Amino acid sequence: MQDILINWAPQETRVAVVENGAVQELHLERTLERGLVGNIYAGRVARVLPGMQSAFIDIGLERAAFLHVADVHVAGGSPRNDHAPGAAPPLPIERLVFEGQTLTVQVIKDPIGTKGARLSTQISIAGRMLVFLPQDDHLGISQKIGSHELRDQLRTRMNELTGKTEGGQPPATPYAGGGFILRTNAEDATDVELADDIAYLRKTWGAIRERSFKSPPGTLLHQDLSLVERVLRDLVNDATQSIRIDSLMQFEQLLAFGGEYTPGSVGKLQHYKGERPIFDLYNIDEEIARALARRVDLKSGGYLIIDQTEALTTIDVNTGGYVGARNFDDTIFKTNLEAAQAIARQLRLRNLGGIIIIDFIDMARDEHQGTVLGELRKQLARDRTKITVSGFTQLGLVEMTRKRTRESLAHMLCEPCPTCGGKGQVKTPRSVCYDILREILREARQFDPKEFRVIAAPAVVEMLLDEESQHLAGLSDFIGKPISLQAEAAGSPEAYDIVLM
Numbered sequence: 001m002q003d004i005l006i007n008w009a010p011q012e013t014r015v016a017v018v019e020n021g022a023v024q025e026l027h028l029e030r031t032l033e034r035g036l037v038g039n040i041y042a043g044r045v046a047r048v049l050p051g052m053q054s055a056f057i058d059i060g061l062e063r064a065a066f067l068h069v070a071d072v073h074v075a076g077g078s079p080r081n082d083h084a085p086g087a088a089p090p091l092p093i094e095r096l097v098f099e100g101q102t103l104t105v106q107v108i109k110d111p112i113g114t115k116g117a118r119l120s121t122q123i124s125i126a127g128r129m130l131v132f133l134p135q136d137d138h139l140g141i142s143q144k145i146g147s148h149e150l151r152d153q154l155r156t157r158m159n160e161l162t163g164k165t166e167g168g169q170p171p172a173t174p175y176a177g178g179g180f181i182l183r184t185n186a187e188d189a190t191d192v193e194l195a196d197d198i199a200y201l202r203k204t205w206g207a208i209r210e211r212s213f214k215s216p217p218g219t220l221l222h223q224d225l226s227l228v229e230r231v232l233r234d235l236v237n238d239a240t241q242s243i244r245i246d247s248l249m250q251f252e253q254l255l256a257f258g259g260e261y262t263p264g265s266v267g268k269l270q271h272y273k274g275e276r277p278i279f280d281l282y283n284i285d286e287e288i289a290r291a292l293a294r295r296v297d298l299k300s301g302g303y304l305i306i307d308q309t310e311a312l313t314t315i316d317v318n319t320g321g322y323v324g325a326r327n328f329d330d331t332i333f334k335t336n337l338e339a340a341q342a343i344a345r346q347l348r349l350r351n352l353g354g355i356i357i358i359d360f361i362d363m364a365r366d367e368h369q370g371t372v373l374g375e376l377r378k379q380l381a382r383d384r385t386k387i388t389v390s391g392f393t394q395l396g397l398v399e400m401t402r403k404r405t406r407e408s409l410a411h412m413l414c415e416p417c418p419t420c421g422g423k424g425q426v427k428t429p430r431s432v433c434y435d436i437l438r439e440i441l442r443e444a445r446q447f448d449p450k451e452f453r454v455i456a457a458p459a460v461v462e463m464l465l466d467e468e469s470q471h472l473a474g475l476s477d478f479i480g481k482p483i484s485l486q487a488e489a490a491g492s493p494e495a496y497d498i499v500l501m
Contacts, residue, residue: 001239003017003019003244004240005018005272005282007278008247011030012028012031015227015231018282023282023284023349025351026287026291028413036061036117037107037224038107038224039106039224040123041059041104041105041106041219041220042059042104042217042219043065043103043104043105044100044103045098045101048094050093059105059117059218060217063117064116065107065117066118066119067105068093069090069091069093069096070090071118071122072096072120072121074090106122122136123208124181125201126183127197128193128233129185129189129194130180130183130197130198132180132198132202134177136178137179138179139182140180141154141155141182144386154182161191161198178202180201184403185384196264200261200262228253229254231243232261233261242268243268245272246271246277246278251271254269287349298335300334302318302338304316306346308352312355313352313357316359317339319335329364332361333368333372336360336361343376343379349409350409352402352408353403353404356400357397358376358400360396377389383402385402385403385405386403426492426494427494432494433463433471436456436464439498440452440454440475440483441475443498444479444481449500451481453483453485453499454486454498454499455487455498456486456487456488456497457487457491460493460496
């Protein structure tokens, strides 16, 4: 069973998904870090640039936004003004838009530095399982749904649910047309779930259209749902018992939103009025701190080491102090079984994506390998994110991939250490001492000062005065110049400066 806790504040929203008393997922959204991508505006063409085949559009932001001809939707054409080989060449920008024209546009790239946002007139609205293309009439299916038989089944079901005729013609009712793209998580969706998504998306587009008819240029017509609203759209399922939120204002807004778009979830909404912070109910702040740590302790005494890099994430399993089984093989097997459960949870909790390599403790028996791999797949089956797991490689590693859906927890909450630059380690004081001695010798060959002054971290200066004093004195005699030392506490323990006096 699942409970969802929502901790809301004006600056930040935090959502925890709790299953069987343990936190499984964490979602965060910060007000000042919400991007513009997905927002739909009523825009006005400020300037057309035939030479660049683009136009500047005023959407009410500080800088005009940018619309390229490739992102202009042409009625009856293919999306983004793309044309098949042999077809007529695309129309130039000056024949598609004109100065002063009002357009409904969507942000496809956030403004960066001095550049304005990039826009498209090809509108798309994302739902839980579908993407709605109100200006098109085709049905697309994610390439990751690879089975031809399943793709044909989904296409047939979608034609029935959207009310299209056998010839593929859309219905004539208002807002009931449009095209759809089935996302990967629509693969196992029921007809009821697909129908709910279709109704939600068409209703959203209807509201956007109504607003566009009576709004001046520069008006925000539609903003992608906030995290609180996405809880109802994306996270709630049949296993959800309750959705508790600690803000009365947000609770009332959710009731209104749910009543209109996701009526099945309204009965699960609760306003939390307790004196204790809502996240204290399951020690979620402590879980967040643990989810940022490199080491994860297992109940048996074993532990995981999780290292997240740009290319991939590695997870190493260790027995630690676990000696509870009858023999060494059983100890390894029990530790790996517990690790498989913990790894599945940590992937969701930390939202780790991309390539993941798991180094289980080597198991001598093939049946033990098969059981551990089966347990891992069983635990990962609870994850909504698309996952592919390979078997054990010749080196005894398990390779898997998990789709990146958003930034990992560590990337959202942390930044690289200014001391080590993200390496996770710094040079020892002795290594820095030897760097300094080599640098002084190099400088002495080029310059002839009266004295060399070394400014370094206190631990480095202390070592030069104590354990390395003989080497420092020998160098001073060799170059024929005095060397003075000055401790500087601020800065990196690796940093030093050599001043020529």
